[in-house]
Amino acid sequence: MTTVATFARKNPDKTALIYGHAEHVESYGQLEARSRRIGHVLRQLGLEFGDNVAVYLANDDLFFDIYWACHRTGLYFTPVNWHLQEDEIQYIVDNSDAKLLIAHARFGEIATRVAARAPKLRARVSIGGEIEGFLALEDLLADVPEDAPLGEELEGSVMLYSSGTTGKPKGVRRPLPRVPAGDPSVLAGVVGLVSFFGITESDRYLTPAPLYHAAPIGFTAAMQRIGATAVIMRRFDPEEALRLIETQKITASQWVPTHFRRLTSLPEPTRSKYDVSSLRVAVHAAAPCPIPLKEQMISWWGDAIVEYYAGTEGGGTLIRAQEWLQKKGSVGRHWAGGVVHILDEDGNEITTPGKEGAIYFEAPPDVAARFAYHKDAEKTASTYRGNLFTIGDIGYKDEDGYLFLTDRQSNMIISGGVNIYPQETESHLVMHPKVQDVAVIGVPNEDLGEEVKAVVVPAAGVTPGPDLERELIAFCRDHIAHYKCPRTIDFAAEVPRTETGKMAKRKLREKYWGGHESRIV
Structure with missing residues (x-):
């Protein structure tokens, strides 16, 4: 079994996390100790296996300490998009059945009002300062000894909220098996994900995006699963990203096309003064990348550019730079573990190259392991066709099996x-x-x-x-x-x-x- 504790024992002084301009640096030993002690706090607050913790933070220092505390105590961790309006945040806290709300003091006013209207909450905890009616995490940790053992460690999970076609976000919830933290059955998907991109324990990974999104939180957490180092930007700034690649010797990263647009919009003298030669893997996803923009990035970063297509719900295709240059506009072919299907309106498989249809992926064979939209059985049912599921896109495959996206069933922007x-x-x-x-x-x-x-x-x-x-x-x-x-x-x-x-x-x-x-x- 592999957890943060594994790497804390193996190499406690190795850097696990670097936040911002290195104003907060955390070793694996520190990450293990803090997450273990926060796990104690969660249990002392009465949280039990399968409960949900709503986390109202930006890319803050304790984000992953809390994340791993939940993952070591069998809890769901739900990051709240801090750009949302108050009633939207209220909906997520209520809909997720959160038993605990953890909020940063900078969001104190909204957090106080949301908590007051959330009857299912058992506790409220603040970090980064005081919030009226909240317990300060710093005070709670003062009662937990540095070496206090956590006892039974059970694997937790992330419950993310994807935008909803009915106007309300949808909680994407996967079953939580009662298995030890770091159980191989849980790690298989994580290790498989990073292995597709050749990322290993020796890599230094840059996170330029908000951690409430699926890819940033998933990839960054995966770095701790394999013992790598992650550098987390507080907010994205294109020149700062280049500076970090150079100074931190970044070897892997994950982007969206808007990042690429802002990077390529920098003046040429600014772009050329930074050495980005350490970058081996620059994964991009989340939105289609315009062909001219991707051509610019490949011209600049070369074979480091890799694209994948998937949703919070799952799925997956992959295409590398040299493939893409031969199949411009494609999002690639399916990666291991699934096949991309194109279905017509009646659910029949489309085999004609170039003919559009609804894009479906293969679901896990075990029905109990499949995701569901929390408290929305109708939406969940409409997503599946037998052993297939869709994330609502329309596209086609060419004669070589490469997938091209052309529209959205859901009208999503x-x-x-x-x-x-x-x-x-x-x-x-x-x-x-x-x-x-x-x-x-x-x-x-x-x-x-x-x-x-x-x-x-x-x-x-x-x-x-x-x-x-x-x-x-x-x-x-x-x-x-x-x-x-x-x-x-x-x-x-x-x-x-x-x-x-x-x-x-x-x-x-x-x-x-x-x-x-x-x-x-």
Whole structure:
């Protein structure tokens, strides 16, 4: 069995985590001790196997100490997207059945109000300062001896929230087997993931993105599973990322296309002054990468560039730089452990190269091991077709089995690597008295890949124009996370709909995506 304790015994002084500008550095010995002592605190607070801990932190010093404490005590760890609005955070805390809320003091005001309206919480804990009504983690740890044994260690899990097509985020929950922490059955997937990219114990890995996303938290935690070193940026800055690659001798990293766009937008003298030759693996995912941008990155970083396609729910294809240059625009072929299927509307397999259909992946043979959307049996059922599941994309395979993405069943927007479902935005905008009808879509954005665009039919007697556009955008930003709100609004006499009244968004998008080979990018 392999846990952080394994590497703490093997090499306690080896650096496990470096945060920011190296203002917080943590060895494997320190990570083991802190996570073990926090595990004591979790048990003292009454948490039991299978309970959920909601964690309202940014890329903060104790993030992975708490993460591993949960993973050593059989708990679900749910990171909360700190960019969300208060009611959205409230929903996640409530829907996840969180028994404990851990929050950073910088989020104290919202955390206090959320906790007051969350009756299922058994405890509230603060880090980084005091929050009214919360217990300070520092005080709780003062009662736990440095060498206190944790006792039985049970493997925990992460429960992430993926955007929901109904406007509410969906908790992606996998069964939690009652097995010892670090059990080989749990580690197989983690070790397999990093092995695809050739990442080993000797690597130094850079995390440039927020840890509440699936890939950043998954890859960074995997580094501790294999005994590597992870460098975590507090916030992304393109030049700082290059500086860290040079000074920290980064060998592996994970990105989204927006990072690439901002890196390539730096002046050439800035880009060329940093030595990035140590970088062997630069994985990118989360959103389709425009062909010209990826060509730039391969020209700059060469064979280090590797792309994979998957969702929070699972799945997976992989394509390396030289393959991609022969199959530009592809997201690759399936990696070990599954086959990509293209199905028509009736669920029949499409075998004709180039013919579009719904993309499905093979689910684990053991039904009990499959993911489910927490408290949404209908959504879970609609995701599966027998032993296959979908994450809602449309695409095709070519004659060599390479997958190309062309659209989304779900109308999801991916902006800067962040998933946005437009129904939530539409639901808020349509409540404005000056709005008769509205459709929200993703439109091309050179930096973000896509940006949120609203097409509004004004109410009778309302004059469209810049003033109304500003008013509606402000109204939206007052109610939901800013990144979900439209950057621009177009006004129209009607929103195209089908005979049954459903929005014909594919038709609407054609106006904005004309001339683009893919309707995703």
